Structures are given as C-alpha cells and as structure tokens.
Amino acid sequence: MTTPGDRPAAEPIPPSRRIAALLREKIISGGYAPGDKLPTERALAQQHGVARNTAAAAIRILAGEGLVDTHQGSGAYVRATPRLIRLGAGRYARNLRASGLSPFGAEVTRQGRTPRVVCTSITRIEPPAEVAERLEISSRDETVVRRENHYFADESPMQIGITYAPWSIVEHSVISHSTTLGPGGIYARFDDLGHSVTRARDELSARMPIPEELAILAIPPGVPVLDLRHVSIDQNGRPFEVSHFAMRADHMAVDYDVPVED
Amino acid sequence: MTTPGDRPAAEPIPPSRRIAALLREKIISGGYAPGDKLPTERALAQQHGVARNTAAAAIRILAGEGLVDTHQGSGAYVRATPRLIRLGAGRYARNLRASGLSPFGAEVTRQGRTPRVVCTSITRIEPPAEVAERLEISSRDETVVRRENHYFADESPMQIGITYAPWSIVEHSVISHSTTLGPGGIYARFDDLGHSVTRARDELSARMPIPEELAILAIPPGVPVLDLRHVSIDQNGRPFEVSHFAMRADHMAVDYDVPVED
DNA sequence: TCGACAAACTGGCTTAAGCCAGTTAAGCAC
DNA sequence: GTGCTTAACTGGCTTAAGCCAGTTTGTCGA
Known part of the structure; x- marks a missing residue:
C-alpha cells in the first residue's frame, strides 16, 4: 500500500x-x-x-x-587483474609455424613466462555430432582422432584444447598416436599430409566452467571460460580439423584481424 | 595423520x-x-x-x-538453452549494409524474432585512454563522440554497444547528434564521410557482468558477458571508429572466417 | 462460469551458534 | 640466530529457527 x-x-x-x-x-x-x-x-x-x-x-x-x-x-x-595472454590475429599463419613456436607459446614467451603444453590423451572415437558436421563427414562412416591438450603458463593451467581430425587423413601421421608432433606443431604435420590451413572459421562464446574444466583449469569462482570452436579449411576448401578450446577468460583473450569484403 | x-x-x-x-x-x-x-x-x-x-x-x-x-x-x-544469436563472419560486409539491416537485426529477423536497437545517449567526451590509443589520437587534443546503443530481441536486452568516433570525422554527420542514422546504419554514414571499413580488428574476452550491465541486460546469475572490442580500419589503413560490446554470453556468439596468410 | 479471496507454498534473506581446516604469528627451545 | 610448537585467527560449511514477498491453488460467492 x-x-x-x-x-x-x-x-x-x-x-x-x-x-x-x-x-x-x-x-x-x-x-x-x-x-x-x-x-x-x-x-x-x-x-x-x-x-x-x-x-x-x-x-x-x-x-x-x-x-x-x-x-x-x-x-x-x-583480485589482481592478471596479464592477458592474447592469441594474436596471425596465429594460424605459416611463418609462425616456421619459428617452431605455437601461438600460445609465442605469446607466453614474449611475456617472459614459460609455456608448457601437454597432450593428455589421444583416442580414436566416433565423432560427436557437432564435430562430424563441421568436418563434413558422417559420424557413422568415419572415425576421428581426438587429442586433448592442456596449456600452461608458468605451471598455471590456462586452456584446454581438444582437436579432432578424420582418421582417414591422419592415420599414418604422428598426429594419430604421438604426444609429440615435432617442429611446427600440428599444422606443420597437416602441411606434410597435403592439407594447408587456408581459411579458419572460429565461433566464440562464453559460459561458466563445467566441473571437469574447473578441476583441470583450477578456475576460481566468478571466472567464465571463453569457448572457441575452430575449423581449419585447406587449400581445396575442405575442412580437415576442428578444435574446441576452453580458455580461462580472466587470463586469455583472442584477437582477429579480418579483411572486409564488399 | x-x-x-x-x-x-x-x-x-x-x-x-x-x-x-x-x-x-x-x-x-x-x-x-x-x-x-x-x-x-x-x-x-x-x-x-x-x-x-x-x-x-x-x-x-x-x-x-x-x-x-x-x-x-x-x-x-x-535453464533452457536459448537460441543463439550468431553474429556472422560477414557482418561488416558492404553488401549487408545495402540490405538496410544491421548484422544483429538480420540474424534476429532470420530467427523469426523482432530486433530493436535504441540509442540511449550521444555525448561528446574526451576519449578514455584505451579508446584514444586504438583510434591513434591523443586524448588531450581531440574529443570523440560516444554513442551508446542497447540491442533487443523480442524486447529482451541482448547486448550493449558503445561506439566512439573522432569528432573531427563525424562533426558534420548525423553520427554526432542523431539517434537515427538512416539506411545502412552507421557504416553507411561513414562511407558517406569517405571512410569505408576495409579491415576490422576485434579483441574478445569474457567476464562476469558489472552491476550496470546487470541492470541493463537483466542477466540472471551465472551468465557471463562476452566482451568485444572492435576497431574499424578504412581504405587508408587508418582507424576511424572503435566499439565496445558487452553481450549476454548465453544468448550470443560471434563468428569469424579469416583467410590465413603465409 | 468466472472472479475474488485466502491459504498454502516457495525462494530470499537473516540471525545465532558452532565445528572444522587452513594460515599466521608469537614464543620457546636449542 | 634457527627451527619447532602452539595459540589465535580466518574462511568453509552446517544447523535450526524465523520473517518476508512472490506464486500457486483451492474455495467460495455472485
């Protein structure tokens, strides 16, 4: 009243x-x-x-x-605002691969910190529906290799990356079975296999971490994850690899520099 | 023990x-x-x-x-997973401007929902340091126009956009004083002024909403905001506009489709 | 049939009290 | 000094009780 x-x-x-x-x-x-x-x-x-x-x-x-x-x-x-690890716009460029450093490693090193990437699992599975769709394969007909990587800066976990590639492409490559991929990383190996990243399609959103991510990334309360889904397109316009990153949003940012068509 | x-x-x-x-x-x-x-x-x-x-x-x-x-x-x-408003990779393209729809409006309309954008304030201010830096101007010498927009889908607030443009560029344009910008939106008006978006630089991260955003966006607990900082580069390689978007991460995603250089 | 009302129910938020585990600092023994 | 022990302190988490405000539902009357 x-x-x-x-x-x-x-x-x-x-x-x-x-x-x-x-x-x-x-x-x-x-x-x-x-x-x-x-x-x-x-x-x-x-x-x-x-x-x-x-x-x-x-x-x-x-x-x-x-x-x-x-x-x-x-x-x-x-809470102190941590220095951002900024994944630069040119992170898929071939000349970066020549340097032997991953985009993550390059940026962390540039900041005077020590990067570390560990491959925690490599499995061969039927692709999840979303992955199959992005790879333009049928999940019944073809299996994929799933590689899970954890990325650290100075021993602090920063992001989780899960990469899927069709078995038919990577079957005879180290990608299918080795935790170490040699100089230039995974994209150099795809180059060897005749698939060069010519275009990248990224989809970004954000959300609160799921318990599994919380455990791996040791995320404190109130910190979301940046959710990045990436597709690599080769010189023939065909997708050959998709990745799914979950990044600590308080420590990481992603840059893009795109030409604008008519 | x-x-x-x-x-x-x-x-x-x-x-x-x-x-x-x-x-x-x-x-x-x-x-x-x-x-x-x-x-x-x-x-x-x-x-x-x-x-x-x-x-x-x-x-x-x-x-x-x-x-x-x-x-x-x-x-x-x-909580139901809401349909994502997906800001497409071609959202700065000129042919989109010709259609008269903003990227946000196009996507919301495509989903059968009703978009609405309201300009809540237009002010002339000294640019914040970060904005001045991106615009490559000195914050002492030059003022900017600050336009704040709120974006709705079916009357639900989805994102907040704050756009800054140098006063020297937009002084005599509707951009500096009118809440309605005419067909093709703000980028069409920049076209009129001789500045065409030729390249876009975007920086993305995520965080929990600040109280002001919480009030405007009516964000429920546990939903982060996608934080997008955008710079438009014209045909001469000069930045002429920066924008800062705060988007409900549960309703919105951002796409990129970038060519990979050597 | 329909509307108004009231009772029952639900989450929001608080109090007061307490135990536990991890941290810190003081003090003591060497 | 040096190193250990201990006491004080701090957040984590729980219980039990209660008031409030918003929602739902059933009932009664026109």
Missing part, C-alpha cells in the same frame, strides 16, 4: 547486497587496491551490525563477480 | 556440493529436462537429511553455474 506522492517503491536493498555494493565501490574506485585484504567476515559483521553469515554472503557476492579471491584461514583479497 | 596404505585423502565432499553434484548429474544426463522444476529447498533438505540452508546452498551452486533459474515463490527450474 502506497500513499499518493510516494516514490515508486525505492525498494530496500538487503544488507548483504548493500555491504557488497559498498565494498565493490571501494574496490572499483581504488580504495582497495588489487591484492589488498578486505576486512574479515567477523569484522565486517561487527562494523555493519549484522551476523557473520550476512557478511560472508556479501563477500560471496563479490567472489561470484570475480572481484575477490578468498583464502581459507587467511582472508579475502581484491 | 595417515597410516601407510591410505588412499591419498579422498577428501570428503561437503553435503551442499554433494547434493549439487547429484542434481547437476541429473540435469546433464537429461533426468531433469530444460524447464523442469527441481525439488523445493525444503523437500531436498528432507530427502538428504540436511538443513534447508544446505539445500539452498546446493541450488545456489547450480545457479552460479548457469544451470538453474530460481523464481521466488515458485521454484528452481533447469
């Missing part, structure tokens, strides 16, 4: 949200710098005259927004 | 996580279909012999992962 002249509700904000907003403001304005420790839950509770649970809820809100890291036994800290 | 032969911890999973994992499993496997209602907090609590708070915590975990929507007074429901 409102009396005439009342403001349109001006809904009361719950204490947990109000405290979160106060802290958020202070974080964004720089009152708390990256790395700074927030007041303890118990201190916040006392300062604002609420229960500890409510203070904890406020901090949980900020953690969910990716603004704050909590460490059991220690405290809650303003 | 562990005795020899102990398994490496096998750490006990807290009840809230365990219940969340059970529900998650049932959601992913299809036991609960999109739109299905989960048991109520009170029912879950009783079923698993825990307090209602613990059941609520389990559901909050799933909400944070974007798997579940909660509606006060009603229940928690498995």
Whole structure:
C-alpha cells in the first residue's frame, strides 16, 4: 500500500547486497587496491551490525563477480587483474609455424613466462555430432582422432584444447598416436599430409566452467571460460580439423584481424 | 595423520556440493529436462537429511553455474538453452549494409524474432585512454563522440554497444547528434564521410557482468558477458571508429572466417 | 462460469551458534 | 640466530529457527 506522492517503491536493498555494493565501490574506485585484504567476515559483521553469515554472503557476492579471491584461514583479497595472454590475429599463419613456436607459446614467451603444453590423451572415437558436421563427414562412416591438450603458463593451467581430425587423413601421421608432433606443431604435420590451413572459421562464446574444466583449469569462482570452436579449411576448401578450446577468460583473450569484403 | 596404505585423502565432499553434484548429474544426463522444476529447498533438505540452508546452498551452486533459474515463490527450474544469436563472419560486409539491416537485426529477423536497437545517449567526451590509443589520437587534443546503443530481441536486452568516433570525422554527420542514422546504419554514414571499413580488428574476452550491465541486460546469475572490442580500419589503413560490446554470453556468439596468410 | 479471496507454498534473506581446516604469528627451545 | 610448537585467527560449511514477498491453488460467492 502506497500513499499518493510516494516514490515508486525505492525498494530496500538487503544488507548483504548493500555491504557488497559498498565494498565493490571501494574496490572499483581504488580504495582497495588489487591484492589488498578486505576486512574479515567477523569484522565486517561487527562494523555493519549484522551476523557473520550476512557478511560472508556479501563477500560471496563479490567472489561470484570475480572481484575477490578468498583464502581459507587467511582472508579475502581484491583480485589482481592478471596479464592477458592474447592469441594474436596471425596465429594460424605459416611463418609462425616456421619459428617452431605455437601461438600460445609465442605469446607466453614474449611475456617472459614459460609455456608448457601437454597432450593428455589421444583416442580414436566416433565423432560427436557437432564435430562430424563441421568436418563434413558422417559420424557413422568415419572415425576421428581426438587429442586433448592442456596449456600452461608458468605451471598455471590456462586452456584446454581438444582437436579432432578424420582418421582417414591422419592415420599414418604422428598426429594419430604421438604426444609429440615435432617442429611446427600440428599444422606443420597437416602441411606434410597435403592439407594447408587456408581459411579458419572460429565461433566464440562464453559460459561458466563445467566441473571437469574447473578441476583441470583450477578456475576460481566468478571466472567464465571463453569457448572457441575452430575449423581449419585447406587449400581445396575442405575442412580437415576442428578444435574446441576452453580458455580461462580472466587470463586469455583472442584477437582477429579480418579483411572486409564488399 | 595417515597410516601407510591410505588412499591419498579422498577428501570428503561437503553435503551442499554433494547434493549439487547429484542434481547437476541429473540435469546433464537429461533426468531433469530444460524447464523442469527441481525439488523445493525444503523437500531436498528432507530427502538428504540436511538443513534447508544446505539445500539452498546446493541450488545456489547450480545457479552460479548457469544451470538453474530460481523464481521466488515458485521454484528452481533447469535453464533452457536459448537460441543463439550468431553474429556472422560477414557482418561488416558492404553488401549487408545495402540490405538496410544491421548484422544483429538480420540474424534476429532470420530467427523469426523482432530486433530493436535504441540509442540511449550521444555525448561528446574526451576519449578514455584505451579508446584514444586504438583510434591513434591523443586524448588531450581531440574529443570523440560516444554513442551508446542497447540491442533487443523480442524486447529482451541482448547486448550493449558503445561506439566512439573522432569528432573531427563525424562533426558534420548525423553520427554526432542523431539517434537515427538512416539506411545502412552507421557504416553507411561513414562511407558517406569517405571512410569505408576495409579491415576490422576485434579483441574478445569474457567476464562476469558489472552491476550496470546487470541492470541493463537483466542477466540472471551465472551468465557471463562476452566482451568485444572492435576497431574499424578504412581504405587508408587508418582507424576511424572503435566499439565496445558487452553481450549476454548465453544468448550470443560471434563468428569469424579469416583467410590465413603465409 | 468466472472472479475474488485466502491459504498454502516457495525462494530470499537473516540471525545465532558452532565445528572444522587452513594460515599466521608469537614464543620457546636449542 | 634457527627451527619447532602452539595459540589465535580466518574462511568453509552446517544447523535450526524465523520473517518476508512472490506464486500457486483451492474455495467460495455472485
């Protein structure tokens, strides 16, 4: 029931949200710098005259927004913005392969960090429907090789990459069975097989990590993953490889530089 | 203290996580279909012999992962995967401008939905450092026009776009002052001014929405935003416009189709 | 048949209390 | 000093109880 002249509700904000907003403001304005420790839950509770649970809820809100890291036994800290690993627009170019460095490795090295890529599994499977469609094969007729890679910078996991290639193409290549692919990486091996990346089709979106990714990437709360689905097209206009990357969105970005047709 | 032969911890999973994992499993496997209602907090609590708070915590975990929507007074429901608005690779092409539809409008229309774009503000400001850098101007010497647009599909907000253009270029164009830009949109007007998009540079990442975006986009918990920074390069290789998009990652994806150089 | 109303129900949010595990720092023994 | 032990502290997580606001549903009356 409102009396005439009342403001349109001006809904009361719950204490947990109000405290979160106060802290958020202070974080964004720089009152708390990256790395700074927030007041303890118990201190916040006392300062604002609420229960500890409510203070904890406020901090949980900020953690969910990716603004704050909590460490059991220690405290809650303003999350530092990490240096971005930026996958450059020219990352599929052939001259990069000549250098022997992967796009990921090149960028991480450029930042003075140490890249590491491990191939955790190589299997031969019936392709998932989505993969078969992108490869323009029928999932009944043809199997694919599935390679799973984990990418690290200074031992921190950064992205998961799953690559699918038709068995008929890679059957006699190291791609089908070896965790090490030799100089120039996988695209150099595809070159050897007569398939050169001539065009790349990428589809990007983002989402919260699934538990498996959370375990592998050790993603803190409030950090989404960039979901990149890639198709490599060869000189004959045929797709010969698809990859699916899940990247820590707080550490990674993807660049594109595309010519605009008429 | 562990005795020899102990398994490496096998750490006990807290009840809230365990219940969340059970529900998650049932959601992913299809036991609960999109739109299905989960048991109520009170029912879950009783079923698993825990307090209602613990059941609520389990559901909050799933909400944070974007798997579940909660509606006060009603229940928690498995979130339906919305149809993706896919911004196609050819979205800057000139022939698209001829059709009179924006890339966003074209895709939404193609899906049988109704697109709407509103320009909420046009201001003349000193460019933020990042914008000045991308436009290759000095923020002291030159001001820019800042246009903010909100994009809707069937009245649901989908993305926020903020466009910056040097005042010296758009001073005498509708771009500097009119919320309606005429046929072909902003790139057609830039064409009129002698600046044709010849190359596009895009940088993509993702993050959780800031409160302002949350308010405009009405984003439910557990949904990140795709953060796209775009630079338009003209026929002389000079940048003439930068845009910053924040897109609901659960409803939108971005495509690229790039030729691979040597 | 239909609308209004009321009761039952559901999630949102809080309080107060407590145990646990990980961290930190002080102090003590050497 | 150096290294260990311990006590204090911090977040993680739970219980039990309760009020509130929004939703659903059943019932009653016109």
